[in-house]
Structures are given as C-alpha cells and as structure tokens.
Amino acid sequence: MQRVFTASWDKWVWIITIVVVALLGLLPIGIIANALTGGQGNRIPIMIAVLMLLILAVGYLFSPQAYAVEPGNLIVQRPGTDVTIPLAGIQRIEIVPGWPIFRGAIRLFASGGAFGFYGGFWNSTLKRFIAYATRMDKVIILYRTNGNPIVVSPDEPEEFVRLVEQARKR
Numbered sequence: 636m637q638r639v640f641t642a643s644w645d646k647w648v649w650i651i652t653i654v655v656v657a658l659l660g661l662l663p664i665g666i667i668a669n670a671l672t673g674g675q676g677n678r679i680p681i682m683i684a685v686l687m688l689l690i691l692a693v694g695y696l697f698s699p700q701a702y703a704v705e706p707g708n709l710i711v712q713r714p715g716t717d718v719t720i721p722l723a724g725i726q727r728i729e730i731v732p733g734w735p736i737f738r739g740a741i742r743l744f745a746s747g748g749a750f751g752f753y754g755g756f757w758n759s760t761l762k763r764f765i766a767y768a769t770r771m772d773k774v775i776i777l778y779r780t781n782g783n784p785i786v787v788s789p790d791e792p793e794e795f796v797r798l799v800e801q802a803r804k805r
Contacts, residue, residue, distance in 0.1 A: 651748030
C-alpha cells in the first residue's frame, strides 16, 4: 500500500520562488511583448527571454511535489519524472533542522530555493548529498549504505519516518 506525504513550501521557498519567477518569468514576457508589438526588439533579446523561460520551466519540472512511501521504495513525485529510491539501501534515518544543512552548502547542480531546495549539494557535515526539500523547519536525512545521503522534507516527518522504517523491513 502506498502513502503519499505532501511537500508544502515554507515562507523562504515562497519568497525565493516569487523573486525568481518575477525575474525569469515576467521580464522575458515583457521583452517578447515589446519585440512583437513593434518595439526595437531583435533576435538576441528574444532568444535570451526564451532561454530564461526555459530555465524556469525546467526548474519547475524537477521540483519535489510529494513523497510516496510504498513497500521497498520511496518515490519523490515531481512534475517531470519521479525519482525512485530503494529503501533497502537506507542505513539510518534522522530528523534534523534544515537550515544548518543548507546554510553554507555549495550547490553543485541544484536549486537553492526556487520551487524548493533540490539537486546536488555539498556541505562540511554531510559532504556530498542529494536534496528533494521544500521546507527548512524539519528535514529528514536518509543515510545510504552505498551512495550519498538524501535530504527530504515531508510535512509529517515523524509519521514519514515511521512508515519508511516499516517499508524498509518489507
């Protein structure tokens, strides 16, 4: 049986997302509208505007929306492709505050707040880790026997951990 946990945004994800959407979403629309209505537009500003919109769309497609726990697997649900994490490889699970994990973390190929904190990161504690988080109050670190730790942030962390522990044993 599958149980889905929501991944709601905290206030920082909302703020960062609004700023990024304003810059990468509204600005290009203005550039394109100006070019199409007889402004002094040429191909380069339009190509830059399209690139900005494309970056925004790709960022959204990779953003975590929810987490599904089923026997043997954790599935990170995203608008694009989902990520399946086998629970057999999970060594231990820990609930911690999220800000110490991400404060000072280096983004290797990641979003640092727009639509969430997701992708590859590095910090001095976890070293290299993968995140699929949307809030910073409580995050869950899934330590794997092989591979980098994974950080997630379901809305009900204690219940999530309980179900992941059960699903690992099946």
